[in-house]
Amino acid sequence: xxxxxxxxxxxxxxxxxxxxxxxxxxxxxxxxxxxxxxxxxxxxxxxxxxxxxxxxxxxxxxxxxxxxxxxxxxxxxxxxxxxxxxxxxxxxxxxxxxxxxxxxxxxxxxxxxxxxxxxxxxxxxxxxxxxxxxxxxxxxxxxxxxxxxxxxxxxxxxxxxxxxxxxxxxxxxxxxxxxxxxxxxxxxxxxxxxxxxxxxxxxxxxxxxxxxxxxxxxxxxxxxxxxxxxxxxxxxxxxxxxxxxxxxxxxxxxxxxxxxxxxxxxxxxxxxxxxxxxxxxxxxxxxxxxxxxxxxxxxxxxxxxxxxxxxx
Numbered sequence: 001x002x003x004x005x006x007x008x009x010x011x012x013x014x015x016x017x018x019x020x021x022x023x024x025x026x027x028x029x030x031x032x033x034x035x036x037x038x039x040x041x042x043x044x045x046x047x048x049x050x051x052x053x054x055x056x057x058x059x060x061x062x063x064x065x066x067x068x069x070x071x072x073x074x075x076x077x078x079x080x081x082x083x084x085x086x087x088x089x090x091x092x093x094x095x096x097x098x099x100x101x102x103x104x105x106x107x108x109x110x111x112x113x114x115x116x117x118x119x120x121x122x123x124x125x126x127x128x129x130x131x132x133x134x135x136x137x138x139x140x141x142x143x144x145x146x147x148x149x150x151x152x153x154x155x156x157x158x159x160x161x162x163x164x165x166x167x168x169x170x171x172x173x174x175x176x177x178x179x180x181x182x183x184x185x186x187x188x189x190x191x192x193x194x195x196x197x198x199x200x201x202x203x204x205x206x207x208x209x210x211x212x213x214x215x216x217x218x219x220x221x222x223x224x225x226x227x228x229x230x231x232x233x234x235x236x237x238x239x240x241x242x243x244x245x246x247x248x249x250x251x252x253x254x255x256x257x258x259x260x261x262x263x264x265x266x267x268x269x270x271x272x273x274x275x276x277x278x279x280x281x282x283x284x285x286x287x288x289x290x291x292x293x294x295x296x297x298x299x300x301x302x303x304x305x306x307x308x309x310x311x312x
Contacts, residue, residue, distance in 0.1 A: 011093050011094065011097075011172070012092050012093075012094065012174050012179065012184070013092075013174065014084060014090045014091075014092055014174050014176060014177060014178065015173055015174060015175045016081070016084065016085070016090060017276070024085050024088075027085055028085045031078055031085075031280065034280055034284050035078045035082070037284050038071070038074050038280070038283050038284040038287075039074070041286070042067035042071045043067070043071065044287065044301060044304065045291070045297070046067050047304055048297060048300035048303075048304045049061070049063065049064040049300070051303070051304055052299075052303065054300075059118070059121055059122075059125070060297075062114055062118050063290060065114060066111070066114045066115070066118070067287065069110045069111055073108065073110075073283055074279065074280055074283050074284075076100055076104045076107060077100065077104060077178040078280060080100065080178065096179075097184065098160060098164070100178055101159070101160065101163065101181050101184065102156050102159075102160045103156075104179070104180075105152075105156035105159055107152075108255075109152040109155060110148055112206055112251075113148035113152065113210065114148065115210070115244070116210035116211075116213050117144050117148070119213065119214040119217040119218065120213065120217055122218075122244060123217035123218075123220055124136055126224055126225065126241070127224045151206075159198065159199075159202070162195050162198055163184060163185070165190075166185070166190050166195070167188065167190040168188055168189060169188075169189040171187060173187075174187070176271075177276075178279075181199070182199065207252075207255070214248055214252075221241060243289045243290050246289050247282065247285070247289055247290075250278070250281070250282050251282045254275070
């Protein structure tokens, strides 16, 4: 079978999560509901942070940015999946696939960086409370956010350019609900050595290193909390970290597992289903986790709802 030049590729076929016709209506309703909850929930977090003057702190600054990134993250995949299910058309153009791949990688890596920065923020707040406002000053917060954007943009651009150099055969079926880069690379007829090396290098740099930073931060946090003699003080310290730790565990547990196992497992559909956790479920749960476990955020959301009610 002769490879075709990638510029002549008309479209890829996204096989989705299931081939069963009777499940399509259920999947459409389920993922539409999850997307709306994700969009509205994270938007409320952003608005509550903006309107609540007592939430103008580094912790909530990064949380609002995380909510914005989560909205963009899910918007790169779910709307296209919903359209495909509704129209019974699984095709996506070559240009559309590359665009989706670029923005998916961009916002996924921003998620990783923000979770790492938030872990560092909690480390400073609990382990160095007297120096918190000096260390986590607005300049440093802005710089951390800027560096996160720059690194994410550059890496996603590099991955996109490496995919551009590939040629593809006539088998263009992707056993996923979006253009996941590992699946796209596996369809290539040309040499993918550079893509594979970059993929595992980026997984280490963008995944393992930030995770190591998170683990180090929380090991120091736990050590500091255990030295607190007051039971009330321990509970308060743990409660400020519990929500963030829950999100980190859910995101990293599924995300890294999918990426590291995709090269060895032959069941791509299982990887696609597992990807739902970190691409859709985690962004949807973030607003609930952070608002239900945080008195300040609950108060800000109640005030926001009150303001909206008065304006009607």
